[in-house]
Structure formats: structure tokens, C-alpha cells
Amino acid sequence: MTLDLTILVGTMTGTAQLVAQELELTFDDENTHVKTRLMDGLDAAAFAGGGLFLICTSTYGQGDVPDNAKALYAALETGRPDLSKVRYGIIALGDRTYAETFCNGGKRFDTLLSALGARRIGDTMLHDASAGTMPEEVALEWAGTWIDRCREALRLAA
């Protein structure tokens, strides 16, 4: 079974995009089709038809999603589409220096997607920029297990 995965990237300074590119380079093969899209200009139609998505986003402002994710987030919040055919995972980039709002961008997407009927696979990956680890390395390790879980979940659902 081929796994079709779309990574949606919310980023301000490119870290989340770098993480997504590393994941695409590593996991895109004959069994797993990985496509990366920046969230810029996207609306709820990005989820039309359902499928498997990985939200890879940082956090800015007062625990907000980054600027390029704001229109998509707002479109989902106001349009309230039925996302029951969507399965997703979350990679949330943040910094524990912002204790009150650590990784809130990813957490906000998680809350909103699940409220719209989408179902998360696996635990959210939280990356702390102050920890000294490379987000792309942490993500590669996390995503190997996550993709296995997706295969399992989608096989069971088929």
C-alpha cells in the first residue's frame, strides 16, 4: 500500500520548512509519496477529499501560528469544514523560554483539526529550540515511528 503524505508548513524563518524538506528527502520513495506545501495562500480546500497530513509549524507572537499559517487557520476556524476524512500528525516547533506558550502554534492546529473531526495519529512532536538539539534530526527519528503508525492505522481503517 502506498502512503500519500502531504506536509503543510507553517514557518516564519524557515526552520519548519527545513524540517519538512529533510522528511521529504528521507521518506519519499516508491512506498511513501511525500509532498511538502508551504501554508501560504492555502485555505480549507487544502484538506478537501481528506487524506494524511503532517502539520509542521512553529510558534510566534503570543503563542500564535506563524504569519504564513494565519489565513489557513482562520479559514478552518470560520468555515468549520467536516474533516472526518483527514488523519494527521503534528510537528510543533517552539522554545521553552516562552514557557506559557511553548509550541502553541502546533497545539492550536491540533485542537482545531480534532474539533473539526480530523483524527490525529501518534503523539505530537514538540521541539524546544533552547534545548540544543537539531529539529530536523529529532523529526527524522520521530517520523520513522510515526509513518509506521500511519501505515498501521490506515491498514486497519481500510
Ligand SMILES: Cc1cc2nc3c(=O)[nH]c(=O)nc-3n(C[C@H](O)[C@H](O)[C@H](O)COP(=O)(O)O)c2cc1C
Ligand atoms: C519573536 C518570536 C516569538 C516566538 N514565540 C514563541 C512562542 O510563543 N512559543 C514558542 O514555543 N516558541 C516561540 N518562538 C520560537 C520559535 O517558534 C522557534 O524558534 C522555531 O523553531 C522557529 O521556527 P521557524 O523558523 O520555522 O519559524 C518565538 C520566536 C521568535 C523569534
